[in-house]
Amino acid sequence: MREKEARREDFKERDSAQVPINKYNLYLKSTPLIQADNPEIKKVAAQISNGEKNAYKFSRKAVEWMEKNIGCRLIENFSALDTLKSREGECQSTSYLYADFLMASKILCRLVAGIVYPSNLRGFIYH
Numbered sequence: 001m002r003e004k005e006a007r008r009e010d011f012k013e014r015d016s017a018q019v020p021i022n023k024y025n026l027y028l029k030s031t032p033l034i035q036a037d038n039p040e041i042k043k044v045a046a047q048i049s050n051g052e053k054n055a056y057k058f059s060r061k062a063v064e065w066m067e068k069n070i071g072c073r074l075i076e077n078f079s080a081l082d083t084l085k086s087r088e089g090e091c092q093s094t095s096y097l098y099a100d101f102l103m104a105s106k107i108l109c110r111l112v113a114g115i116v117y118p119s120n121l122r123g124f125i126y127h
Helices: 022-028 039-049 055-069 080-086 091-104
Strands: none
Touching: 039 055, 039 080, 039 091, 055 091, 080 091
């Protein structure tokens, strides 16, 4: 099989998957950190989508909603639902909420986390 490099300019939003993508339901189940089946999460995800079936367009709408409605603050939330209720969070908790919106709309996503060394903090932090 020949590999092909993915480039942004090659992507056409009209070619995006249409939701719901039911083929992968096993991977859309909630976890202690990802609560995509929570009624409050599902309600907001439905409001964001407003019937949008294009996965790419929905994901952009979710980003725009997050930018308008969730403040950035170094506060430890332990779940996406905490972030939705408090309307603020740091990178990890806002990532959980964004993943919840996607998964509640039957769009697969995967969170990746690690550590970084910001020189201004002179130490490693989770990111």
